[in-house]
Amino acid sequence: MSVSSSGSAAYSGSLEDSNAQRGLWSSRLAFILAATGSAVGLGNIWKFPYVTGENGGGAFVLVYLLCIAIIGIPIMMAEVMIGRRGGHSPVNSIKAIAQRDGLNPAWKLVGAVGILAGFLILSFYSVIGGWAISYVGTTASGQLSGQTADAVGAIFSGLLSNPGTLLLWHTVFMALVMLVVAKGVRSGLERAVSILMPALFVLLLIVVGYAMTTGHFGQAAAFLFQPDFSKLTTSGVLVALGHAFFTLSLGMAVMMAYGSYLPKKISIAKTSITVSVIDTGVALLAGLAIFPIVFANGLEPGAGPGLIFQTLPLAFGQMPMGSLFGTLFFVLLIFAAWTSGISLLEPIVEWLEEQKGMNRTVSTLGAGVVCWALGIASILSLNLWADFAPLGFIPMLEGKTIFDLLDFFTANILLPLGGLLVALMAGWVMSKPAMEKELALSPGTFNLWFVTVRFITPIAVGVVFIYNLM
Ligand code: PHE
Numbered sequence: 001m002s003v004s005s006s007g008s009a010a011y012s013g014s015l016e017d018s019n020a021q022r023g024l025w026s027s028r029l030a031f032i033l034a035a036t037g038s039a040v041g042l043g044n045i046w047k048f049p050y051v052t053g054e055n056g057g058g059a060f061v062l063v064y065l066l067c068i069a070i071i072g073i074p075i076m077m078a079e080v081m082i083g084r085r086g087g088h089s090p091v092n093s094i095k096a097i098a099q100r101d102g103l104n105p106a107w108k109l110v111g112a113v114g115i116l117a118g119f120l121i122l123s124f125y126s127v128i129g130g131w132a133i134s135y136v137g138t139t140a141s142g143q144l145s146g147q148t149a150d151a152v153g154a155i156f157s158g159l160l161s162n163p164g165t166l167l168l169w170h171t172v173f174m175a176l177v178m179l180v181v182a183k184g185v186r187s188g189l190e191r192a193v194s195i196l197m198p199a200l201f202v203l204l205l206i207v208v209g210y211a212m213t214t215g216h217f218g219q220a221a222a223f224l225f226q227p228d229f230s231k232l233t234t235s236g237v238l239v240a241l242g243h244a245f246f247t248l249s250l251g252m253a254v255m256m257a258y259g260s261y262l263p264k265k266i267s268i269a270k271t272s273i274t275v276s277v278i279d280t281g282v283a284l285l286a287g288l289a290i291f292p293i294v295f296a297n298g299l300e301p302g303a304g305p306g307l308i309f310q311t312l313p314l315a316f317g318q319m320p321m322g323s324l325f326g327t328l329f330f331v332l333l334i335f336a337a338w339t340s341g342i343s344l345l346e347p348i349v350e351w352l353e354e355q356k357g358m359n360r361t362v363s364t365l366g367a368g369v370v371c372w373a374l375g376i377a378s379i380l381s382l383n384l385w386a387d388f389a390p391l392g393f394i395p396m397l398e399g400k401t402i403f404d405l406l407d408f409f410t411a412n413i414l415l416p417l418g419g420l421l422v423a424l425m426a427g428w429v430m431s432k433p434a435m436e437k438e439l440a441l442s443p444g445t446f447n448l449w450f451v452t453v454r455f456i457t458p459i460a461v462g463v464v465f466i467y468n469l470m
Helices: 028-039 042-054 058-086 090-101 105-140 149-160 163-183 187-212 217-225 234-247 254-259 268-296 307-318 322-356 360-381 402-429 432-439 443-469
Strands: none
Touching (some): 028 187, 028 254, 028 268, 028 322, 042 058, 042 105, 042 234, 042 268, 042 322, 058 090, 058 234, 058 402, 058 432, 058 443, 090 254, 105 149, 105 163, 105 360, 105 402, 149 307, 163 322, 187 217, 187 268, 217 268, 234 268, 234 402, 234 443, 254 322, 268 432, 307 322, 322 360, 360 402, 402 443
């Protein structure tokens, strides 16, 4: 499976059968692995639990699940379909479809939104990836065993207060991502996903097993699955929507890029549902692993981005063979973050190659180093600039550091916007017969999908946006 060999660079305007000239996924499984590698990452294990905690639990989880089901899956199908039909990198796929269906070439904007979003997300994603790297050492050294919640919290605060250490691990993470993107060989790593992801799943199950012994499992399950709508705010709905896009890697044309390698005979709907179900399963397991520990130790569910780093180490410090499991867990988390990080950097590198004629190494170095430098602003937001809220004069952005702003602007604005454009393109302008052929669904299922991307997604995203602006 040669996903990154850029057949797209050879884009010549000949449109039909373009897939025949490119490396196709060897199987449906290969696509699922790559798409899952992108989707399952820090979003599931780091972000889902902490945004759930901050937004009061059950009602937020319900909205998030609804967003996955009625917005996420249809958009993922649309992205994969556009990619497969276009048969090139996202920008050129859209160009190709625009030519064939007589659309305005300005739809390329979808690709531009994606490129910008990926670049901005990676800048802070890499900082959090760095936290995971640092915790491999913390768990392996055994210093967590038998520690109290306060001591574990102090270890984490110690990490955040030290810009030098954060910079070191951020650099290591970014270098790992750049290395794979520059080499253009992802196949090894993607094959590794087929072993590492199930392993991550098993380790999460082990932590869930430990969490059951804390005596607070029922309370955690109730927190996650018993909706209390009085705790749900409009901004919570926006966060749930944004997180659905973030966690499924949508609105960024990543699935479009991967879809361009999917063989024609494979069902787009089944594959998209499989990826989404795996992704959601990992997030819910992470929630079930973390919240019992939160309640058992009297911690604060709304503790914010540090939540998993203040809870999981406690579990690893207390369970039998905790140092071993903990070390393994953080190593696997790094792999999950790595495969996602690659898919964040890929779009901008591909764009520099195709549009600016740079070679892969130069474009990876250029984009990676600028992204790394931007990451320094996120690092400083955690310590020296912790009180600096550049857009604090806007009520909605009050108290948000640069790190918070990057997260907010990408996940809650850019990704839903990218998704909205994809929905509008599929729902309103692309050739319907061509889409019917590409998706190969029964007429009833096709219409269900079509009505969703034509009306439901744009209205839902529009309403959530407008409510939040008001
Ligand atoms: N889905 C990844 C995660 O949950 C993050 C990501 C977002 C990756 C957008 C690619 C594109 O960690």
